Amino acid sequence: MRKIKLEDIANTLGVSKTLVSMVLNGYGDKNGIKKETQERVIALCNEMNYKPNQMARSLRLGxxxxxxxxxxxxxxxxxxxxxxxxxxxxxxxxxxxxxxxxxxxxxxxxxxxxxxxxxxxxxxxxxxxxxxxxxxxxxxxxxxxxxxxxxxxxxxxxxxxxxxDNYQGAYNAVNHLIGIGHQNIAMISISPAHITSVKDRNKGYSDALKKAGINNNHFLLCQVPFENIELGVELEIKKLLLYDKKVTAIFAVNQNITIAVVKILAKLNIKIPDHISLISFDDLPFFEIINPSITAVAQPxxxxxxxxxxxxxxxxxxxxxxxxxxxxxxxxxxxxxxxxxxx
Incomplete structure (x- = not known):
């Protein structure tokens, strides 16, 4: 079947190609084209299944x-x-x-x-x-x-x-943990570390501890590679288990890390929150329905x-x-x- 062209629409209606083009590009009212004529153009285009040449249209409109x-x-x-x-x-x-x-x-x-x-x-x-x-x-x-x-x-x-406000979101999350008695709070972050969202979350974590008079322990600052989050999380959690003071909470800087933490803790038979508490930066619908449901920083x-x-x-x-x-x-x-x- 032959492709319908702009001139086919114009010839059928007995109008110019310019008029049809103006209607299809939304300039009918601006150029004083009657509503009835505009409706006839659009109706015929639909009836004949006219498809504008997008490349030509792009060149014309810029x-x-x-x-x-x-x-x-x-x-x-x-x-x-x-x-x-x-x-x-x-x-x-x-x-x-x-x-x-x-x-x-x-x-x-x-x-x-x-x-x-x-x-x-x-x-x-x-x-x-x-x-x-x-x-x-x-x-x-x-x-x-x-x-x-x-x-x-x-x-x-x-x-x-x-x-x-990544900084304030992280600060509020860690401050919540401090408020319910936690001091040995690990953070599992992600590379690349130069990204502003990651940097601000890291700083929010550190400043919340500092304001509460808790020393920032570099042993509790963990970072996993973007390319292999789950393996990285498993290695970091196993490292945290060797810490001479019991780590009571983990702050995960994004949802993928949170998911990996939940999986690895289950694999190691470490129960949330009985053995360790968990808070996530980023919320997901299923965080609300899993057991236990996950406390999270929700983004708009x-x-x-x-x-x-x-x-x-x-x-x-x-x-x-x-x-x-x-x-x-x-x-x-x-x-x-x-x-x-x-x-």
């Missing part, structure tokens, strides 16, 4: 209506949910989404940014793993629309970002995604480069459940 999203790992539940929410909000603005994983590797993220720009995406939403901020500075100099989420570069002023993920997309749309549609940048730091919520024992 937009591809496509956004690139770069996250560390799309298989991570947090980023999977983020991607879905961002996709839904992009769709509301008539945009499609390309999702890429950097695997916490600088070189891969840099190549993804280059690839997405070559595909002429209209903007980027980035949860960056970069230790070298050259790529971000380049985007800024080019005035290329982008928004940072989850992680940001405090040394680069005037960039759009939507993050959470939907709010993060909604704001990120709305900010990016403003960047894409701006008339000049004087638009003020938006920098949002959102609060977290400590959800108290049953994984922390009062001593």
């Amino acid at each position: 937009k591809t209506h496509t956004i690139g999203l770069i996250v560390a790992d799309i298989s991570n539940t947090f980023y999977a949910k983020m991607a879905r929410n961002i996709e839904d909000y992009c769709n509301k603005f008539g945009y499609n989404l390309i999702i890429c994983s950097s695997d916490e590797k600088d070189a891969k993220e840099a190549s993804i940014i280059k690839m997405l720009k070559e595909k002429q995406v209209d903007g980027l939403i980035i949860s960056s793993t970069l230790i070298d901020n050259t790529e971000i500075i380049a985007l800024k100099k080019e005035h290329f629309p982008f928004v940072l989420v989850d992680r940001y570069f405090p040394e680069i002023p005037d960039t759009n970002f939507v993050i959470i 993920l939907d709010t993060i995604c909604k704001n990120a997309v709305e900010i990016l749309m403003k960047e894409i549609n701006k008339k000049d480069n004087t638009i003020e940048k938006t920098q949002l730091v959102l609060p977290t919520e400590l959800v108290i459940r049953n994984s922390c024992k009062t001593l």
Whole structure:
């Protein structure tokens, strides 16, 4: 079957191709085209299953209506949910989404940014793993629309970002453990350690201990590799079991570490919270229904995604480069459940 063209629609209705194009691109009202005529154009396009040439449309409008999203790992539940929410909000603005994983590797993220720009995406939403901020500075100099989420570069002023208060969330979590009698609190963190979200959570942990007059013991500061979280967690927990003072609680800096901790403790027949308490930075739906349910720092993920997309749309549609940048730091919520024992 022959592909329906714009001129077929115009000839059938007895109007010009320009009129049909204006209606399909949303400029009917602006150009004084009658509502009845606009409705006839749209109805016939649907009836004849007309599909616009997207490449030609992109060249004409200067937009591809496509956004690139770069996250560390799309298989991570947090980023999977983020991607879905961002996709839904992009769709509301008539945009499609390309999702890429950097695997916490600088070189891969840099190549993804280059690839997405070559595909002429209209903007980027980035949860960056970069230790070298050259790529971000380049985007800024080019005035290329982008928004940072989850992680940001405090040394680069005037960039759009939507993050959470990682420091306060971690501080509140550890302070909760201190408040119910814990002092020997281990933290299991993750590499790469330069990422702002990780650094802020680590500092929140340390400052909570310091304010309570508890010395920071480097033996209790654990770090596992992004590439092999479960094995790393098992090795660190076995190391903690050798500590001469009983470790009574673990603060896990993200949900993947929390899941690994639960699995390894069960494997070692160490019961939560009878033998050791556990608190997670990041919440998951099943943390509420497993036994025991897991106390967790919950992030306002939907709010993060909604704001990120709305900010990016403003960047894409701006008339000049004087638009003020938006920098949002959102609060977290400590959800108290049953994984922390009062001593």
